[in-house]
Amino acid sequence: MTVRVRIAPSPTGNLHIGTARTAVFNWLFARHNDGKFILRIEDTDLERSKSEYVENITSGLRWLGLNWDEGPFFQTQRTELYSAAIQMLLDQGLAYKCYCSNQELEQMREQQKARQEAPRYDNRHRHLDASQQSEFEAQGRRPVIRFIIEEDQKITWQDEIRGDVTWDTNDLGGDMVVARASESDEFGVALYNLAVVVDDIDMDITHVIRGEDHIANTAKQILLYRALGALEPVFAHTPLILNSEGRKLSKRDGVTSIDDFRKMGFLPEALANYMTLLGWTPPDAQEIFSLEQAAAQFELDRVNRAGAKFDWDKLDWINSQYIHNYSTEQLMELLLPYWQQSGYQINQIEDRDWLLAITELIKGSLKRLSDAPSESNVLFGSTIQFTQEAIQQLQIEQVGNIIQDIAQRIDSPLDSSAIDEIINSVTKTHNVKKGLVMKSLRAALMGSLQGHDLKQSWLLLNKKGWDKPRLASALELI
Ligand code: GLU
Numbered sequence: 001m002t003v004r005v006r007i008a009p010s011p012t013g014n015l016h017i018g019t020a021r022t023a024v025f026n027w028l029f030a031r032h033n034d035g036k037f038i039l040r041i042e043d044t045d046l047e048r049s050k051s052e053y054v055e056n057i058t059s060g061l062r063w064l065g066l067n068w069d070e071g072p073f074f075q076t077q078r079t080e081l082y083s084a085a086i087q088m089l090l091d092q093g094l095a096y097k098c099y100c101s102n103q104e105l106e107q108m109r110e111q112q113k114a115r116q117e118a119p120r121y122d123n124r125h126r127h128l129d130a131s132q133q134s135e136f137e138a139q140g141r142r143p144v145i146r147f148i149i150e151e152d153q154k155i156t157w158q159d160e161i162r163g164d165v166t167w168d169t170n171d172l173g174g175d176m177v178v179a180r181a182s183e184s185d186e187f188g189v190a191l192y193n194l195a196v197v198v199d200d201i202d203m204d205i206t207h208v209i210r211g212e213d214h215i216a217n218t219a220k221q222i223l224l225y226r227a228l229g230a231l232e233p234v235f236a237h238t239p240l241i242l243n244s245e246g247r248k249l250s251k252r253d254g255v256t257s258i259d260d261f262r263k264m265g266f267l268p269e270a271l272a273n274y275m276t277l278l279g280w281t282p283p284d285a286q287e288i289f290s291l292e293q294a295a296a297q298f299e300l301d302r303v304n305r306a307g308a309k310f311d312w313d314k315l316d317w318i319n320s321q322y323i324h325n326y327s328t329e330q331l332m333e334l335l336l337p338y339w340q341q342s343g344y345q346i347n348q349i350e351d352r353d354w355l356l357a358i359t360e361l362i363k364g365s366l367k368r369l370s371d372a373p374s375e376s377n378v379l380f381g382s383t384i385q386f387t388q389e390a391i392q393q394l395q396i397e398q399v400g401n402i403i404q405d406i407a408q409r410i411d412s413p414l415d416s417s418a419i420d421e422i423i424n425s426v427t428k429t430h431n432v433k434k435g436l437v438m439k440s441l442r443a444a445l446m447g448s449l450q451g452h453d454l455k456q457s458w459l460l461l462n463k464k465g466w467d468k469p470r471l472a473s474a475l476e477l478i
Contacts, residue, residue, distance in 0.1 A: 096128070335355075
């Protein structure tokens, strides 16, 4: 048997982290088993589906490296299959036309609420006769198609992640609407559960791996598989992604779409790596691995049942590992847009070596690509903001003379040994500790007492001719 799995996003929003993580698990499972990974766009909700979301979803999956083998298939192009299935269910008496108005349904729910019962359709149109049907038709009512869910049955399946799952058909809300009335189509518009089952049968899907929020749907879908005379696939329900308070990660947590993560400066391979760990534990407990390496080891029995807490620190750490492993050249190219967006004047050709040196200098401190501007802003420009601490340092006795002396000795351009020489001879001339010279120089050049390697930073400023003006403005503060 060839393993065939799918990711079936609805294009009603951008590619969501939950969908992307489900895609990762499906991709890993397909690759591990030499199977096929299929992309199906579930766009039957015409009002909320948008082509820009389809674009966002497909480009997001590609960006993450989750290439698919078949598709994208669009449900809106497959409606004939759904109509045929509806016809078959109607013909076999497994589904029927329900003419209840919204008002009636609303009333039904209110009464159930008053009796403190769970809301459910009471199956009142299950056995309408032909004359009752024509009466409703004559009133101009448009029916929905409901699939019969027999009461008092137990639906059981062996979930690859959750073990035995049993669902009572009394808890499925009554006979299920599988198609909504439509002016243009006799059978109406097929709804999610029916379309999914018809597609999964047609596409020979062997394993349905999806979020645990679909468990109740699985129970309903199993009934549909049986009604349509097909074998059910294997089901595996992945744990939800939770925020730090243990609730489902949502828009309120800042980011949820893959685009947001990209804009925040996460690398695709780091994000894919992190998502793999959101619910799966590799047998060797490794934390940094490529999708291919994970695929070699990926089994559903190592997917946890408990919700997976989203941990920003861990994601940052993983991202930093990838950043640190990039060559300086490659990393510089990735950082360039972030510098450009911050408005720094950069000439990509003339400044190449200078930018490479900055990249080398700040690389070790970057957690996200977007940290580059804040990690390097002190290296751009002739003017600088001084922190209070730096000003205090500059006002220590003798510091003014030291800075002035240094400024006079700058005979641009400097190299590393010229810098050593200046520092050593100024230390000697003023008969002070080298530490005082270094600290004061940092305050004067960088405007702060903390920062990256001072000598390297000075060399970079010197290349641009920004060191002298900075020392001059420091002297004005003394
Ligand atoms: N369109 C559904 C969703 O986006 C797919 C669920 C499934 O995998 O069956 O949640």
